[in-house]
Amino acid sequence: MHPMLNIAIRAARNAGNVITRAYEDFDKVEAEQKGLNDFVTNVDRDAESAIIHAIRKAYPDHTVIGEEGGTDIGKDSDYQWIIDPLDGTSNFVKRIPHFAVSIALQVKGKLEVAVIYDPMRNELFSAVRGQGAQLNSQRIRVGAKREITGTLLGTGFPFKARQHTDSYMAIFGELFTEVADMRRAGSAALDLAYVACDRLDGFFEIGLKPWDFAAGELIVREAGGIVTDFNGGHGHMTTGNIVAGAPRVTAGIVSKMRPHLSEALKR
Template identity: 40%
Template structure:
């Protein structure tokens, strides 16, 4: 299959950043760690990966803007294009040598997501998508789960860390879902959970209070795999509200209805 020049550049940048991440993952004892907040660690590996991604992408697209977890907003002379970057989504997993984290890069044009890469450098699973071109895992076409009944679904619900926002709501929503679904998983990486929805591994995903860089690539992956993304409780854009629900067309309304019952728990 062929990829656009922009996506080719993104994949190359991600693979280059991944080499440093893989080295650091193998030497966890030597990592320098600073604390940003409860359960939210930033490592030297994060910063190095962020720098590599920005440098490589800027070489090929010098005028594009950036929004990254580590750097924030970096304005470019081209106001229509923006890269959205999370150098390591799932840093706590990374620090505990749990091989479930991802390098996340998305590209927006005029506010619309047009290309995405999510890469787990430990498992060498590279998910990518372009608007209108489908979603792929290591070049194999992906489709979201075809399950139509919430009672048969395995759902990923990402619980907030200690001190996180809406902890009572998340506990109540998880309780409401537990009464309906086969099982609930929380893997510690919104990026991978969304990729797993695109791959049909999870039937649905719910997360509250996350940032655009956590979800931007995954949103396009899910859409291009035939799924849908929405705010769990309102008509808001998840990229703006920070709350996201991803599922196929049949499960999405069932998930919303189940989450609405959280007040009973």
């Protein structure tokens, strides 16, 4: 096993243990609002601490970029761990058992290692650049759909960026007339993992952060999929506007959404 993947898996499982213990003893969970429609719990912070401890123990000089703790610049900034300790906090707070730990390693600007761990189902999605993607050590691939007709798509509402609501609803409506159905489950990391293992045919969302999708991006790509911005380019790391799926499904989604993009979403 790739040594850094091994550390990522260990860190993800440690965080998963923190989350599952808290889920079983829910009276001790404390939630607070950190921004518009954006919540954090003591479990997010404890899980992030568990991840950082595992990374720092193995690689004390690496940089860590976390959702809750911000950027901790190490001596070796070529190695950047991008982590979301609890993707799907709103689900967790409402005791909906659909959330995940997301960990990615970027080396000199390229994603090299990725892990998404669903502690409630004990499902571990992983990838190493150039070595394919796996679910619990079994190889996974994106679906073989060649058009968006009849597909099952995942999405996320722009609840933190409601200025894009009109554009989003227009895009949703355009796609909904073509696809079999759509899902909004509340964890972008798991949505991307599900694209990679053919539970979803495609996915799109507005305004994500790198820790929301970095691990999922590599897992989708290594499973044979494509990840782009809303223009079909590579600006998603900056904009957070992301489309993912099998190559022709991704192209079909981009084509359908293009006429409905506001000027802000075209950038």
